[in-house]
Amino acid sequence: MNKVITINLGGNAFPLEESGYEALQAYLATATRRLERNPDRVEIIADIEQAIADKFRATLNAHKGVVLASDVTAIIAEMGPVEDGSAGAEAPGSAAAPPPKAGPPPADEPPAPRRLYKIREGAQLAGVCNGLAAFAGLDVGLVRAVFAIFTAITCGFGILVYVILALVLPPALTPAEKTAATGAPSTTEEFIRRAREGYYAGMRTFGDKQAHRAWRRKFKREMRGWKHDFRREMRAHRWDRTEGPAPGADRPDAYVRPHPGPGIARPVLSLVIWMISLLAIWVAWSLLTSRAVWGVPLPDGTPLWIGLVFLVIAYHILVWPLKTLRYFCFFRGSDRAAWRLHHDTGGGFLGLACVLLVLWYANGHIPAAHRALENLPPEIHHTVDALRAWWARR
Amino acid sequence: MHINEKFSPIRKGLLEFLVLKIIAAERVYAADVLKQLSGTEFATPEGTLYPLLSKLRREEWVDYEWTESEAGPPRKYYALTAKGREQLRETADYWQKINATVKSLGAKTGF
Numbered sequence A: 001m002n003k004v005i006t007i008n009l010g011g012n013a014f015p016l017e018e019s020g021y022e023a024l025q026a027y028l029a030t031a032t033r034r035l036e037r038n039p040d041r042v043e044i045i046a047d048i049e050q051a052i053a054d055k056f057r058a059t060l061n062a063h064k065g066v067v068l069a070s071d072v073t074a075i076i077a078e079m080g081p082v083e084d085g086s087a088g089a090e091a092p093g094s095a096a097a098p099p100p101k102a103g104p105p106p107a108d109e110p111p112a113p114r115r116l117y118k119i120r121e122g123a124q125l126a127g128v129c130n131g132l133a134a135f136a137g138l139d140v141g142l143v144r145a146v147f148a149i150f151t152a153i154t155c156g157f158g159i160l161v162y163v164i165l166a167l168v169l170p171p172a173l174t175p176a177e178k179t180a181a182t183g184a185p186s187t188t189e190e191f192i193r194r195a196r197e198g199y200y201a202g203m204r205t206f207g208d209k210q211a212h213r214a215w216r217r218k219f220k221r222e223m224r225g226w227k228h229d230f231r232r233e234m235r236a237h238r239w240d241r242t243e244g245p246a247p248g249a250d251r252p253d254a255y256v257r258p259h260p261g262p263g264i265a266r267p268v269l270s271l272v273i274w275m276i277s278l279l280a281i282w283v284a285w286s287l288l289t290s291r292a293v294w295g296v297p298l299p300d301g302t303p304l305w306i307g308l309v310f311l312v313i314a315y316h317i318l319v320w321p322l323k324t325l326r327y328f329c330f331f332r333g334s335d336r337a338a339w340r341l342h343h344d345t346g347g348g349f350l351g352l353a354c355v356l357l358v359l360w361y362a363n364g365h366i367p368a369a370h371r372a373l374e375n376l377p378p379e380i381h382h383t384v385d386a387l388r389a390w391w392a393r394r
Numbered sequence B: 001m002h003i004n005e006k007f008s009p010i011r012k013g014l015l016e017f018l019v020l021k022i023i024a025a026e027r028v029y030a031a032d033v034l035k036q037l038s039g040t041e042f043a044t045p046e047g048t049l050y051p052l053l054s055k056l057r058r059e060e061w062v063d064y065e066w067t068e069s070e071a072g073p074p075r076k077y078y079a080l081t082a083k084g085r086e087q088l089r090e091t092a093d094y095w096q097k098i099n100a101t102v103k104s105l106g107a108k109t110g111f
Helices: A018-034 A041-059 A069-079 A128-136 A140-153 A157-168 A175-182 A188-196 A201-206 A209-237 A265-290 A304-330 A336-365 A367-374 A378-393 B008-025 B030-038 B046-058 B082-104
Strands: A004-009 A012-017 B062-067 B075-080
Touching (some): A012 A041, A041 A069, A128 A140, A140 A304, A157 A304, A265 A304, B008 B046, B008 B075, B030 B075, B075 B082
16 A cells, blocks of 8 residues: 655656655756756756656556556666766767856756764664665664664663664654765766665555554564563573572672782783773773864864764773673683673773862862972973874974 | 777767757757667667757757747757857868778778
């Protein structure tokens, strides 16, 4: 079942399937954009609409009253991408002629800037991953997998990121927004390719109540499955106190059994994690003040907060294996207390930031604190001076 | 590189010349031009032809007039202007010269 929209094309009314209407509108929008600087664009578009209307008329007969979406894609393919003739084609004779005074655009104009949107069509939840995938030109399955792994290793931080993105990102609703979200389907070939791959299949099923209900049932079932798994996991780790302690040697208080292995690993790893934290803070600072890291600015049109989100993701990805390594260096098995210790150190980034903030504030506003900092062992001042000098050289 | 792809700039350059030739031969509307081109190496979709026709009109090489048709809405019938005829002659001469050059250079090979 498909919704039918009636359009006026070249002075005639045509009933058109909704997804066909979307395709046609996107085609005409692309054509208009390509002819932007052509003085005759209105007339050319009118001619093209007229030609499409002729083709539509040819597909209709006494027994077929609606132009199908497949008719539209076929006709768009037949029409071919609209190319500004005054820019590209140059007859041999006109080679010596002065260039056209209209100053037409170069044939390969830059593509329209992409923007980050939620894309509801074919989405699992709010369409954030879908939008990210379209924005980055990646497969949506890959983006979802990366997001899931990221959520797993950061102990749920990814969920927070997802919720924030779901709230902040605008949904792509109009064809123009969809074009901006996915990168312009600037050629008909691309458009047809996407249509063939079922890219627009979501549009057809979206209005379909039954499909929607089936999807919701599936989603609820999956959510129940996750909840079940999560509870089982909790029981396995005996985080759930009501279950009571399990018998055996690994009672909650029988923990922290230092591994006889490399004793040096822990401080070294801790130092590395600290340095990464410091680096992350510095990068965040540099992003906030100059919108650049090591002189490399953010790509054009990227909002600052995306840079910060990526920074947090990169930080967690870098630090997570180190923390796990440190944890495995020191503790055997996976008792609950050891896990908690591991998670408590996870606050290092935030804690360090707080400490630095307090120190910076105290240095500037509390004379006693300033004096205390001045009286620190000279080695520390030397280190800071060396760092400053190194920074100045850069 | 496929031969079709290799000669695409040449075809693109010659298209304007051919459209002028078609219009010079008889009064035509856009679909006629497309039909005449369709069987040849110069088969062109509407998306390319309409901007090209509009460019030719802007250069004042062709002009059109609305004519009622038996089936459907009125059509734009194109005809060459005097300036367009001059342009066509110039282009045709140039094309002859190019042809002669292609024939004469390395004539011994027999290609």
